[in-house]
Amino acid sequence: MRFSMLPAVFAQMFKKPWTNKFPAKYAPANTTQFLADVDEGIAEIIPPVPTPNGFRGKIKYDKVKCNGCQLCIKVCPCEAIEFKKKEKKIKIYIARCCFCSQCNDICPVNCLTMSDEFLLADTDPYSKDLIVE
Numbered sequence: 001m002r003f004s005m006l007p008a009v010f011a012q013m014f015k016k017p018w019t020n021k022f023p024a025k026y027a028p029a030n031t032t033q034f035l036a037d038v039d040e041g042i043a044e045i046i047p048p049v050p051t052p053n054g055f056r057g058k059i060k061y062d063k064v065k066c067n068g069c070q071l072c073i074k075v076c077p078c079e080a081i082e083f084k085k086k087e088k089k090i091k092i093y094i095a096r097c098c099f100c101s102q103c104n105d106i107c108p109v110n111c112l113t114m115s116d117e118f119l120l121a122d123t124d125p126y127s128k129d130l131i132v133e
Helices: 006-013 031-040 071-075 102-106
Strands: 059-061 081-084 089-093 112-114
Touching (some): 059 089, 071 102, 102 112
Antiparallel strands (some): 081 089
16 A cells, blocks of 8 residues: 555656647757747747637727726626726736736627637836736
């Protein structure tokens, strides 16, 4: 009983991994430099497994459709949505969002939708990539 897991461990050591090699075929020496190379077009990110239907990724906001009803703000459990009074539009902080999609469900004009974008890691929670306006 004490070493009953050893056959499973040794069997796993010689099997191929089930995961895909993401974001690069070979591990980059410097991740920051790799991402800079991707921005310049020198390197390429290998796409991950495609997202399934109904995936809840980064929120898309159609500012033109929005009528400023503020229902999304009332229903948001994370308080990730802020109302801008001058413009009568909203601002969404993706770093606070729990991707529950309640704001999308309650929106009467369907100006909020969920995209399939899920690569949202950033060192600054208030960066322009993590704020939807």
